[in-house]
Structure formats: structure tokens, C-alpha cells
């Protein structure tokens with residue numbers, strides 16, 4: 215039996231249309247800027263995000279790292295959410311490669327940063343007239359939407375604008391980066407354009423390889439100057455991909471309107487999953503908090519903990535991730551409504567309710 219894989223939306227495999235587009239893609243050497251399909255993807259991405267330019271890169275982690283390195287000088291400080299992907303799950307790249315200091319701020323349940331806390335955290339440090347020589351200078355504020363470890367939480371444009379304005383009101387040089395790995399999920403959940411959610415940010419990264427279903431790739435979007443720098447940084451980090459048009463062809467399909475709109479189905483599946491799980495013994499899940507395709511819940515029961523439940527579900531053909539005391543399930547286009555029902559039946563069997 216094929217497992218029902220709810221570990222992440224990154225597990226989606228390219229469908230037949232994507233595979234056909236890969237075979238037919240016009241390609242060139244993208245490091246020389248010669249790949250027409252990559253160029254079309256970058257133009258399309260820039261348009262969808264409402265920024266002048268974009269750069270195709272191998273991963274979301276590299277997209278974030280490039281955006282940070284392009285805007286935060288070595289030795290400066292960046293403000294990040296304490297549960298953000300940048301702070302918790304990018305292999306310490308910001309210390310080792312970007313050479314910046316991270317200053318974590320607590321997010322609320324919706325993944326938002328409190329504007330007053332942002333304002334208070336800004337450091338006017340060395341290198342600036344009157345700056346405090348004990349402190350690095352804050353150069354960048356990083357936001358995340360949807361917020362992965364806040365359970366796919368969504369913030370609206372006004373929330374992000376409030377945090378960005380708070381930062382800039384205290385320090386006009388500050389740039390704002392939005393980790394929008396799943397920005398299209400946020401746009402669909404809120405019923406707004408991806409552009410409107412990107413407005414407050416100087417740079418935006420988003421992934422094609424998650425719910426949008428492409429096999430590989432992310433984009434960094436921003437001003438033309440920023441993307442010129444991003445191009446050099448991508449080279450430096452080893453992210454130049456030569457005939458990447460075979461991947462960009464999938465990215466173009468991933469960004470088509472109907473493929474974006476179908477993310478709503480994943481959101482409905484995640485909500486249904488949460489409702490079903492919440493009714494099972496030992497599980498704490500809050501279906502009302504599920505806004506997009508990510509669901510976190512806790513389990514503690516007579517038979518064990520989160521790690522035990524992960525193993526027990528795996529034995530029943532349902533894959534998910536135990537992350538500390540919590541379990542994560544992520545819905546995506548390779549999981550059907552019938553498989554959601556099957557996953558719930560498996561969970562009921564494991565927990566002795568079937």
C-alpha cells in the first residue's frame with residue numbers, strides 16, 4: 215500500500231503535465247542568463263509578488279539566506295521570530311555564512327510580531343553616529359507568512375505593515391524580508407492577492423516546491439539592485455543551476471491561477487483532519503486554529519507520546535512528523551480527500567477507537 219505521506223508538502227511529486235513540460239522546456243545556461251524558461255519564470259514570479267525582479271534559486275533556505283546576506287551587512291543584527299524557520303531550522307547559516315547576530319522576538323499564535331516589541335528591540339549600535347558601541351546595529355526585520363511552526367498561521371497585510379512600520383519608524387535604514395515559503399497559501403486563505411501580502415517587504419522569498427507542487431525551486435523577489443546582488447550571492451553559495459529551464463518549466467505551471475486556487479482544497483483537508491483527530495483519545499488539536507495546510511497537535515496517552523504515535527501511524531501507512539512533544543501533519547495535492555478519511559481511520563485504529 216502506498217503510504218499517505220503527511221510529513222510535509224515538499225513530498226509532492228511532479229505530475230504528468232509537469233513532466234511533459236520538463237521534456238519540452240527550452241533551456242540555456244542560466245548562470246550566463248541564457249535560459250529563456252528561467253527568465254520567464256522570474257518575470258512571472260516578480261509580477262505575482264509585485265516586485266521589479268526575481269531570481270530562481272534551488273531552495274527556500276537559500277532564498278532566505280541570499281535575501282539576508284544582500285541586506286544585512288556582516289556584523290549587523292537581524293530581528294527574527296523565535297519560532298521562525300530562519301531562526302530554528304536553517305542549520306545556523308546566519309552565524310556561519312551571513313555572519314549576522316540574530317535577535318529573536320516571540321510571535322503570537324498567528325505568527326505575528328508585536329510592533330512595540332519590534333520597535334523596542336532595534337539597536338542603534340556601532341558604526342552609527344551616537345550608536346552604542348556595545349551593540350550591533352539592527353539592519354533587517356524578518357517576517358514569516360504562513361508561519362510554519364505556528365501551525366500554518368496566517369497574518370494579513372496590515373499585521374505585517376504594522377511590524378515593518380514600527381521598525382522603520384525607529385530606524386529608517388532597516389529593510390524587511392518576508393519568508394513567504396507558503397505565501398500563496400496565505401493569500402488563498404485570506405482571499406487576497408499575493409502582491410498585497412508582499413507590499414510591506416523589501417524582499418520576499420517563496421517556494422515552488424511545497425504546496426504548489428513543483429519538484430525543486432524557490433524565488434527571491436525584490437528591487438532590481440537587490441536581485442543583481444542576489445545573483446552574485448547565489449553564485450557564491452553554489453546555487454547556479456545551468457540548464458535550470460527543465461525545473462523552471464514546472465515552476466511556471468505551479469504558478470498558474472488554478473494550481474494556486476486549489477490550495478484551498480489542502481486547507482479544507484487540514485481542517486477536516488484536525489476535527490477528526492481532536493475527537494480521538496489523548497489528542498489535543500484545535501481545528502479552529504487551522505487556517506492553511508499545516509496542522510500541529512499533541513498526543514499523550516497510556517501507550518506513549520508523540521514519537522510513539524508517529525511510529526504507530528507509520529505502521530498503518532500514515533506518515534507524519536513528531537517534533538518534540540508535538541506532531542505535524544501537512545496536507546498537499548498528492549493527498550486526496552479519501553486518503554484524509556483513511557488517515558483518520560488509521561489514527562482511530564491506533565488509538566483504540568475503531
Ligand SMILES: Cc1ncc(COP(=O)(O)O)c(C=O)c1O
Nearest residue numbers: 273274275276299362393395421
Ligand atoms: C517557512 C519556511 N521557510 C523556509 C523553508 C525552507 O525551504 P527549503 O526546504 O526549500 O529549503 C521552509 C521549509 O519547510 C519553511 O517552512
